[in-house]
Amino acid sequence: MAQDTRERLLEAAEALFAERGVAASKLRDITRRAQANIAAVNYHFGSKLGLLQALSTLRLRGLNEARLQQLAQTADEDAPRLETVLRAYIEPTVRLCRACPAFVKLWRRLEAEPSAVREAVFRDARLAETVAGFGRALARALPGAPLPELFWRMHFTSSALDGAWAGWPDPALVSGGTLAFDGDAAMVERLVEFSAAGLRACRASG
Amino acid sequence: MAQDTRERLLEAAEALFAERGVAASKLRDITRRAQANIAAVNYHFGSKLGLLQALSTLRLRGLNEARLQQLAQTADEDAPRLETVLRAYIEPTVRLCRACPAFVKLWRRLEAEPSAVREAVFRDARLAETVAGFGRALARALPGAPLPELFWRMHFTSSALDGAWAGWPDPALVSGGTLAFDGDAAMVERLVEFSAAGLRACRASG
DNA sequence: GTCTATAGGTGGATAGAC
DNA sequence: GTCTATCCACCTATAGAC
Numbered sequence: 523m524a525q526d527t528r529e530r531l532l533e534a535a536e537a538l539f540a541e542r543g544v545a546a547s548k549l550r551d552i553t554r555r556a557q558a559n560i561a562a563v564n565y566h567f568g569s570k571l572g573l574l575q576a577l578s579t580l581r582l583r584g585l586n587e588a589r590l591q592q593l594a595q596t597a598d599e600d601a602p603r604l605e606t607v608l609r610a611y612i613e614p615t616v617r618l619c620r621a622c623p624a625f626v627k628l629w630r631r632l633e634a635e636p637s638a639v640r641e642a643v644f645r646d647a648r649l650a651e652t653v654a655g656f657g658r659a660l661a662r663a664l665p666g667a668p669l670p671e672l673f674w675r676m677h678f679t680s681s682a683l684d685g686a687w688a689g690w691p692d693p694a695l696v697s698g699g700t701l702a703f704d705g706d707a708a709m710v711e712r713l714v715e716f717s718a719a720g721l722r723a724c725r726a727s728g
Numbered sequence: 729m730a731q732d733t734r735e736r737l738l739e740a741a742e743a744l745f746a747e748r749g750v751a752a753s754k755l756r757d758i759t760r761r762a763q764a765n766i767a768a769v770n771y772h773f774g775s776k777l778g779l780l781q782a783l784s785t786l787r788l789r790g791l792n793e794a795r796l797q798q799l800a801q802t803a804d805e806d807a808p809r810l811e812t813v814l815r816a817y818i819e820p821t822v823r824l825c826r827a828c829p830a831f832v833k834l835w836r837r838l839e840a841e842p843s844a845v846r847e848a849v850f851r852d853a854r855l856a857e858t859v860a861g862f863g864r865a866l867a868r869a870l871p872g873a874p875l876p877e878l879f880w881r882m883h884f885t886s887s888a889l890d891g892a893w894a895g896w897p898d899p900a901l902v903s904g905g906t907l908a909f910d911g912d913a914a915m916v917e918r919l920v921e922f923s924a925a926g927l928r929a930c931r932a933s934g
Numbered sequence: 935g936t937c938t939a940t941a942g943g944t945g946g947a948t949a950g951a952c
Numbered sequence: 953g954t955c956t957a958t959c960c961a962c963c964t965a966t967a968g969a970c
Binding site: 733771 | 953954955956
C-alpha cells in the first residue's frame with residue numbers, strides 16, 4: 523500500500539485484465555483489489571478504456587524504448603551481428619516478463635482485438651519507431667535479403683517470443699505437458715538461435 | 729438460411745467471439761445474427777459456455793485430425809524429412825484459415841484464457857494425440873536432437889503460425905504497415921523454411 | 935481525493951404458451 | 953423447436969456530500 527491509488531489501480535487492472543480479459547474484468551473487482559473506491563477509476567482515468575490505455579502505453583513505451591536503446595548500441599557498426607539485433611529485441615521483453623508477468627498475457631489478448639481497439643491502445647507505444655529501427659538493423663545484418671521477407675520472419679520471431687511466455691508459469695496445457703521453463707537465459711538462447719537460423723535461411727531463398 | 733438453427737448459431741458465435749471476444753459477445757447479438765430466437769442458445773447448447781465448447785471442439789478436432797492424417801502418410805519412413813512433418817502441421821491449419829477465417833482469431837483469444845477455461849475448451853480437441861504424434865515424428869526427422877528442445881521449438885513454430893494469420897486480412901497495424909499477405913502458398917513456404925532452419929539449428933547445439 | 939447512493943442500462947437465463 | 957415476456961443480478965458512470 524506504499525503506492526498511491528493511481529498506481530495500485532494500474533497494478534490491479536493489469537492482473538485482472540490479463541487473467542480474465544478486459545471485458546470480463548469488472549470495475550468493482552479492480553477497485554476492490556486495489557483497495558480503492560469504486561469511483562476511483564473514473565476519477566483517475568475517466569473510464570475503463572482510459573485505464574487500459576494508460577496501462578498499455580506505460581508498459582509498451584517502456585519496452586520499446588528499452589529495445590531501441592539496446593539496439594542503438596549496435597548503430598555504429600556497418601553490419602551488426604544478427605544475434606545482437608535479435609537480443610536487443612528479445613532481452614528487454616524477457617525483463618518485462620520478469621517485472622510485469624501479467625502484462626505479457628494482457629498483451630496477447632490485446633493483439634487479438636479488432637484494429638480500432640489496437641490502434642487506440644498502441645498509439646503511443648513507439649511501435650512504428652521500433653519496427654523501423656529493427657527493420658533497418660536486420661537489413662544491415664543480412665545484406666541482400668529481401669526486406670518483406672525479413673519483416674515477415676521478424677514477425678514470426680515476435681510471435682514465438684510472445685508464445686513462449688504467454689503460458690508462464692504454466693505452459694504445460696497447450697503443450698500437452700511436454701514443456702517446462704528452464705530459466706530465462708536458456709529461453710533467450712533458444713529463441714535467438716531459433717530465429718537467427720530462420721532469418722538466415724531466407725538469404726539463400728531471397 | 730439453408731442450415732439449421734444450431735449451425736447458424738455456431739457460425740454467428742464464431743464470428744462474434746473472434747471479433748469482440750467471448751465475454752463481450754452478447755447472446756442477444758449472436759442470436760440476432762443467426763436469425764434465431766434469444767432462447768435458442770440455451771435450448772441447443774445449455775449455456776453460453778456450452779456454445780463456446782461445442783464450437784471449439786468442432787474446429788479443433790477437425791484440425792488436429794487432418795494434421796494427424798497428413799502426418800500418418802510419413803509414418804512408414806524411418807526418418808521423414810523435417811519439411812514434410814512441418815507441412816503436415818502447417819497446411820491443415822492454412823486450410824482452416826481459409827474455411828473458417830474467424831476461428832483463427834478466436835483461437836488466439838482462447839490461448840490467452842486461464843488454464844481452467846482452456847482445459848474445458850480443449851478437452852476433446854485431440855490435442856494430446858497431436859502433440860505426441862508430432863513429437864515422435866520430429867524425433868525421427870532430427871535424430872539426436874534433445875526432445876525438450878524439439879518441443880520448445882515446435883511451440884515457437886506453432887506460435888509463429890498463429891501470429892501469421894491472426895491479423896488476417898489486415899496484418900498492417902502490428903507491423904507498422906510493413907507486412908502484406910502474398911498468398912497461402914508463399915506463407916506456407918516461408919513458415920516451413922523458417923521453422924525448419926530453426927529446428928535444425930538445435931542439432932548442433934543439442 | 936475519497937466516499938455513498940443511485941441512475942440508467944444490459945447481462946444470461948428461464949417459464950410457459952404455441 | 954421456437955417464441956414472448958420477464959426475472960433479477962449486475963454493470964459503468966455520475967452526482968454530490970465530505
